[in-house]
Amino acid sequence: MKSTHQLYLTIILLMATTLLASCEKFLNERPSKGTSVLIQNASDLNALLENYNSFSQENNNITIHGTDDNGFSVALYNARPTTFTIPQIEFTLWDKTDLANRDVSDFSGTNFWTSEYNKVFNANLVLLHVDKVTGTAEEKANLKADAHLIRAYSYWQLATAYCLPYTEANKNEPGLPIKTTPDYEVPARSSLAETYQLIEADLAEALKITVPLVQNGKARPWRANTAAANAFAARYYLNRNDYSKALTYANASLSLYSTLINYNTEMSFGTASTVSIDPGTANARTVTLTFPYMHDREASFDPTDAFAWKELLYYRLIHNTTQWYIPSQSLLSLYDQNNDLRYKYHYTQGFSYRRGMTSPSVDYPGYVFFADTKILEGPTVAEMVLTKAECQARIGDFSGAMTTVNLLYSKRTVTGTAPLAAASQDQAINVILQERRREMPFAQRWADIRRFNTNNYANDDVPVITKTFYPYTPSAVQSTQPTQQYTLPANSRRFASPLPQTDINNSAGAIKQNTY
Structure with missing residues (x-):
């Protein structure tokens, strides 16, 4: 966003979200709904961060389906094939090519990549304007810390889903496109080391918060x-x-x-x-x-x-x-x-x-x-x-x-x-x-498996996750064919999920897909 006009329009839209009445006993103050307010003071930015619906949900399908906690099986599929979708099966079996092309990382609506970058955008919006509004030094400091925690958390979630685990050997592998301002420019992917450096820097700022x-x-x-x-x-x-x-x-x-x-x-x-x-x-x-x-x-x-x-x-x-x-x-x-x-x-x-x-x-x-x-x-x-x-x-x-x-x-x-x-x-x-x-x-199982396989303690390793299922195409399961084994070995490049192809296309070549 490059103007105050655009800024307060964004806030208006977020403030217009209907908050559930049953939560009133937990909220002391609420942003008004549908009111056009020029962002002038810290309370206006606070209202943006108070809208928990913008930050709480995580459509992280590799976490849900990609580990040995997931019990999807041939027997359950045979019992009622229509219960299961092809994207669900693809996440379960660590498919990469078709998931990227589908660009349906949550099966319907905004994918995990986009939803987390929306949170980053809102955090960046606060960080850009917090020093331009009126308010006490304490209010501004806590708003900054709040926004830094949101950004650190989302970048960590994105890195855990879309990047390889951090190791010395992997530190120059592709990380994330780093956005620290609320504009629409699309940067290239940083290195994994640079991504983690930003997360740690944001975390250090977040730890300055004084709100209990x-x-x-x-x-x-x-x-x-x-x-x-x-x-x-x-x-x-x-x-x-x-x-x-x-x-x-x-x-x-x-x-x-x-x-x-x-x-x-x-x-x-x-x-x-x-x-x-x-x-x-x-x-x-x-x-x-x-x-x-x-x-x-x-x-x-x-x-x-x-x-x-x-x-x-x-x-x-x-x-x-x-x-x-x-x-x-x-x-x-x-x-x-x-x-x-x-x-x-x-x-x-x-x-x-x-x-x-x-x-x-x-x-x-x-x-x-x-x-x-x-x-x-x-x-x-x-x-x-x-x-x-x-x-x-x-x-x-x-x-x-x-x-x-x-x-x-x-x-x-x-x-x-x-x-x-x-x-x-x-x-x-x-x-x-x-x-x-x-x-x-x-x-936490997906993140745990990644760290177990990259630490220096062999007893906690998960050497391979194995699933048995039918062959499949992007449009159908070939259930008349013999089943086969699908595996995710330790340190596989498939521990980095594919980025949504639509975002890659929209970046005009700035963002590169993961390689496998």
Whole structure:
């Protein structure tokens, strides 16, 4: 945007977004709707960042479908082929060529690449104008820190999806087109090293924020805050395999806010639903599907429950348009299904019926959090506990690491369940990584596999992910042909997803596609 006129028109459009009435108890002040206001003071820029709908959703399909947490299978496909789309299958099997040409990274609407760059644009808008408006020095400083956190977070998400993992060998590989101003010029891709340098610089600025998570007795996780900035720093440095820094920032975040939810006393089922299966047969019956209480407003998603989730530090949700987080058998096998309350509340048995597999019936679970489509991605207290425990174990304090991880495990399992135990550093790391996978399925697994395969510790490597499926074309699955194996080996160039071809075409050659 190159004029004040364009600036305030952008703000007007964003302010006109209808915010859900059920969230009013969480918002002390709201931008007015549909009012033309010249941007003159810090509160006007604050209104832009207050619109959480512009920043919260992540249509990150490689994270949803591309790991060994995803249980898509030939058997499920055969049960009801129309449940699954070709793009979903392509993400599952790490197809690159057709996904780029399709340019439908979220199966409908704006792709992940574009949506994250929209967030970068808004952050850049604030950074460009914050020194030109009236307001206190503290207000301006916190707006800057907020915008830097948004930009760092989005560039990190983009790099994790579209670039190779950072290593010394990869640092000169293609990174991202770096945008630090809100204009429409399209820069070439920077190097991976330059991309990470910007993320770290933004992160350093974000850490200057002085706004606490809890204000006037209410948490405001949709905005940057001290606990969130430190939590993202912990996540970033964990993924850089810098365990000392990650531990420092995890401890800093936990020192600011450390509330954990006890699933024994604070978790419950919400409204159940019923489904009729196998009609007209001897097995015809009605089954009841159970969901955690946060799922009750699923039909018309209401972020109130996400804001009220006491562990949430920064409001970011993965959005899955296929409406089914399909857990793999390897993921399900990690749970103590009698005592782990996450298995009880977050895995809806018979979820496959909800996706149309009713006649003949096929019974398969689904992972559920806030809705069929939405799960946590933003940093949480639980993630910080796991980060602290992992870092303690990796730097040699495996006894302390087990004490830390059991702070979380005791809140997630039936009272009296034996704590997690380990007799060595290697055992402790393995136990903690299993707990990490149980606590954050789908959301962090893609990034975790990337870092496991590029650190100097062989025991956590994921040498290859293997899927079995039919051959397919861009338009059809060839289900009459024999199945074949699809693999994603460690350090494959397919750990960088293809950039949307439309954006490459629109760049007039400035942006280059990934090579495979």
